[in-house]
């Protein structure tokens with residue numbers, strides 16, 4: 001668990017982070033979003049002490065980070081940045097193995113871990129373990145960056161706009177991979193982005209920053225339906241508000257559980273905007289839904305997608321759809 005207690009950071013007379021308090025729970029995916037210069041990266045870098053806080057306290061599992069050596073702290077956390085930062089003269093394998101090697105893992109264990117991570121991130125180990133960064137595409141380099149950050153099985157992963165330089169397709173596939181990995185490993189993630197769609201897609205909770213302050217911390221659904229200020233509303237945007245609203249719920253959330261229907265089914269975790277797209281593509285108003293074991297989990301109706309939910313009481317104003 002990561003805890004910020006009234007944490008501040010000044011650069012000269014400029015207050016970049018202003019008495020910020022928040023808690024990221026074990027296993028949570030927390031996204032920090034906000035305008036340029038609002039203090040997101042500074043907050044992230046204070047967690048691994050790349051930037052020292054100058055007021056307040058930051059605790060990891062109850063322990064004040066100033067009592068830990070910065071190198072020790074950093075080895076316990078993965079850190080991924082936009083520009084990747086792979087060592088150009090090292091192979092993919094050696095890049096990924098950086099922290100395990102520093103920790104003195106035996107060679108066979110490192111080799112197995114590299115293989116496992118490359119497979120997890122959809123890079124064929126036979127082809128890529130001996131490759132050099134310049135032989136990889138931007139998306140592949142970013143995958144290696146994520147693998148390197150995960151190598152020593154950190155409980156915390158810090159990510160600073162890791163996918164923002166990638167094309168939309170590579171970006172979407174890395175988002176899905178990251179989502180699957182963190183569900184499988186229980187890793188706590190703190191993720192900085194400018195992109196509200198990315199935030200809505202990945203986050204358990206979104207913290208919105210403005211001028212060094214945290215102005216709202218809430219679930220994606222709350223951010224969409226109950227934005228705390230005009231800035232949050234602007235970040236969400238008015239365009240395609242309805243589709244964004246559908247994207248934060250799943251087929252399982254709205255399926256009529258008692259009903260059954262034959263045909264090709266949607267997994268329960270399918271976001272509702274995809275379910276809508278599927279209905280349009282198949283020309284149907286009803287789709288069967290199945291759970292993770294392929295067992296029937298109900299039927300989703302088109303009318304259930306259009307129906308507004310209690311949480312949307314403020315949604316009309318929130319989305320500014322008038």
Ligand SMILES: Nc1ncnc2c1ncn2[C@@H]1O[C@H](COP(=O)(O)OP(=O)(O)OP(=O)(O)O)[C@@H](O)[C@H]1O
Pocket residue numbers: 011014015016034035036037038039040041042043194
């Ligand atoms: N080393 C530094 N020296 C002086 N000012 C700094 C330093 N690092 C950050 N700042 C200032 O602190 C403020 C917050 O910066 P930060 O990088 O945290 O913002 P951000 O929200 O991550 O921005 P962006 O989205 O543009 O990356 C900015 O005004 C920035 O100019």
